[in-house]
Amino acid sequence: MSDVFPRRNLGPGEQWGRHVEDRVGGIENDRSALRMDLDGLNRATAASLQTLSEQLDEIEALYNAIPKISQHTTESENFGLLTSGWTQIAGMSIAVPAGAKNAQVTVVTSAYLISSSSTSSGHVTGTLLCNSAFSPAIPSAAGINSDDQWYASLSPTYGWTVDVRSIGSINLGFQVIPAASGAWSAGTGSYAALSAFVVFTG
Structure with a gap:
């Protein structure tokens, strides 16, 4: 989520300030998207590891069941x-x-x-x-x-x-x-x- 800045009051530098604000907002949006992607990747990795662990347990149980x-x-x-x-x-x-x-x-x-x-x-x-x-x-x-x-x-x-x-x-x-x-x-x-x-x- 982007930060909320106070109202600009830069006088002659208003155009420059607007440009800087847009750049900062874009960077924060990119960072938020990256964080969400990383969180999703971590959840997917955890789910894959859980599935792999369950499959290994099943393989071990099948092996142990073989006389x-x-x-x-x-x-x-x-x-x-x-x-x-x-x-x-x-x-x-x-x-x-x-x-x-x-x-x-x-x-x-x-x-x-x-x-x-x-x-x-x-x-x-x-x-x-x-x-x-x-x-x-x-x-x-x-x-x-x-x-x-x-x-x-x-x-x-x-x-x-x-x-x-x-x-x-x-x-x-x-x-x-x-x-x-x-x-x-x-x-x-x-x-x-x-x-x-x-x-x-x-």
């Missing part, structure tokens, strides 16, 4: 078992990807354990562990091999649905416990394998 499949395998061999209590014979830790909320975890295992004694029972019991959740305990098959050694074999499989929003990794384990009379020293050729299939969703 992310992860597959891992680990093996171990020549291990021994504790004389009492559970022994973890295979395990792994799987990182949770950013944006994941849930995970469908399936664990497939196999183990062939060779006893260090030919006179003790070859039976063991196995279980699978996902963070702090255990699968049902599964007894092994047992027998005596061609070297007159007791062996135990088992292949437990189990699955969990895990809320991963507040954790950074999924920790998996394959644990076994021998029968009371079992003897399972290291170096006998025992081996175990654990495979995990994980589907993360947002």
Whole structure:
């Protein structure tokens, strides 16, 4: 808005004053128009940035909704078992990807354990562990091999649905416990394998 000047009283300089007043008024009008253009540009920029932010949020939500499949395998061999209590014979830790909320975890295992004694029972019991959740305990098959050694074999499989929003990794384990009379020293050729299939969703 142009300023309102007092009435001119310049005498002989009236024509010059009128010209100056017109020039000043034109400059102020141009400045007002520029300010309005700038205000409009700022509003348009803010609206564009808001729209862009919303679009980025939508893209992130779509990306997080895409299932992310992860597959891992680990093996171990020549291990021994504790004389009492559970022994973890295979395990792994799987990182949770950013944006994941849930995970469908399936664990497939196999183990062939060779006893260090030919006179003790070859039976063991196995279980699978996902963070702090255990699968049902599964007894092994047992027998005596061609070297007159007791062996135990088992292949437990189990699955969990895990809320991963507040954790950074999924920790998996394959644990076994021998029968009371079992003897399972290291170096006998025992081996175990654990495979995990994980589907993360947002």
